[in-house]
Amino acid sequence: MKAAARMTLALPVLLGALAMMFASLATADTKPIDGAATLALMEKAADWQLAHLEPASTIKVMREETRNARSWQQGAFYVGLTALAERSQSERFRAAILSHGRSQKWRLGDRTYHADDHVIGQSYLWASTHGAGPKAIAPARRRLDAIIAAPSPANLAAHEATQCWDRWCWCDALFMAPPLWIELSQLTNDPRYAQFAHQEWKATQDYLYDRDEHLFYRDSRFFERRDEKGRKLFWSRGNGWVFAGIARVLTFLPKDDPARPAYETLFKQMAAKLQTLQKPDGYWPSSLLAPENTPPESSGTGFFVYGLAWGINANLLDRYTYEPAVLRGWQALEKAVDADGRLGWVQQVSDRPDQVLQSDTQFYGVGALLLAGSALLDLYK
Numbered sequence: 001m002k003a004a005a006r007m008t009l010a011l012p013v014l015l016g017a018l019a020m021m022f023a024s025l026a027t028a029d030t031k032p033i034d035g036a037a038t039l040a041l042m043e044k045a046a047d048w049q050l051a052h053l054e055p056a057s058t059i060k061v062m063r064e065e066t067r068n069a070r071s072w073q074q075g076a077f078y079v080g081l082t083a084l085a086e087r088s089q090s091e092r093f094r095a096a097i098l099s100h101g102r103s104q105k106w107r108l109g110d111r112t113y114h115a116d117d118h119v120i121g122q123s124y125l126w127a128s129t130h131g132a133g134p135k136a137i138a139p140a141r142r143r144l145d146a147i148i149a150a151p152s153p154a155n156l157a158a159h160e161a162t163q164c165w166d167r168w169c170w171c172d173a174l175f176m177a178p179p180l181w182i183e184l185s186q187l188t189n190d191p192r193y194a195q196f197a198h199q200e201w202k203a204t205q206d207y208l209y210d211r212d213e214h215l216f217y218r219d220s221r222f223f224e225r226r227d228e229k230g231r232k233l234f235w236s237r238g239n240g241w242v243f244a245g246i247a248r249v250l251t252f253l254p255k256d257d258p259a260r261p262a263y264e265t266l267f268k269q270m271a272a273k274l275q276t277l278q279k280p281d282g283y284w285p286s287s288l289l290a291p292e293n294t295p296p297e298s299s300g301t302g303f304f305v306y307g308l309a310w311g312i313n314a315n316l317l318d319r320y321t322y323e324p325a326v327l328r329g330w331q332a333l334e335k336a337v338d339a340d341g342r343l344g345w346v347q348q349v350s351d352r353p354d355q356v357l358q359s360d361t362q363f364y365g366v367g368a369l370l371l372a373g374s375a376l377l378d379l380y381k
Helices: 001-026 035-050 074-085 092-103 120-134 140-151 164-166 178-188 190-210 237-254 258-278 298-313 319-336 365-381
Strands: none
Touching: 001 237, 035 074, 035 092, 035 164, 035 365, 074 092, 074 365, 120 140, 120 178, 140 178, 164 178, 164 298, 178 190, 178 237, 237 258, 237 365, 258 298, 258 319, 298 319, 298 365, 319 365
8 A cells, every 4th residue: 555655646756757858858959049049139130121121122022012111011020020029128119110100190001901901000009009099090990990881792702803802811811900800809998890800700711721631721712723742732821821810819809708719729720730740940831731842931930930839828739749849940030030130031922832042031021030039038038
């Protein structure tokens, strides 16, 4: 009896030791994150981008839209900059966000329903609680009120038609618009905005989510497309937009909100799948199911690192299971930042897997980097 009792008492100690051993083995190929170095890298990348708001001729720019100060490209960067501004000791990042919003008179993009023209508003909502005041959210609220009053009748299935841009018919839209709607609902205590977002998110998820692969098609044009080996085409950055979008929606949803379980279930399903698709070099391939002979790609990787680290912080993901992927991914992102702060290996504006060069950079890639770094700082503070 005494021996059995001793074994019973020793069992928790043994299990704890085994857990520590397995965690050590899982992270044996990674190094701990240095908080000061991580913040310094983020600040350097942000400073470089702020100094290059007008893309130079030496930077590959696929569309004139990138130059638009309220475009989705720049909007995604300013979302990441809000995360840095909350963690940096310097006021220059908050000042840059406020200056940008004021210069645009807190306006969204010009297209009423288009999700891409909503993302810039996310930085305005942040600004409203960090010095800009209520005027920073007024134009966004007028726009969303107009949409609720006259919802778009567009058909989600009609992606080839212009009208489909009036709904969230492409997976990127789940980052661009829903967090704005959810946060505005909280700031104004008006449930209509959140209700609209939940309704539209469900419609998009029901349409574009592959329940077997636990990944999103970019849009309906890709349902039947396959690569040369017969594999489905799931775009890295497209799924990165979704994964990061879920994290941001959950950030703004109250803990007891009845809508949370559906988002959390989706988040966990995607995380489990994404963990299996990371390459040995820490990056995720541009075509998620086709890892062979693929170059680094930092924008999708940035969003995945952000989501996984955020999920661990939020107690939605097991740390021992997912931390190795976070560490490998962050170390890969560190290597993509040049000595002057310029982020490379960013796949250019597209809607599918494509070639990537070390010389490629873009606003949204830096936004993803800043979100990823912010989640790591929270994880290791």
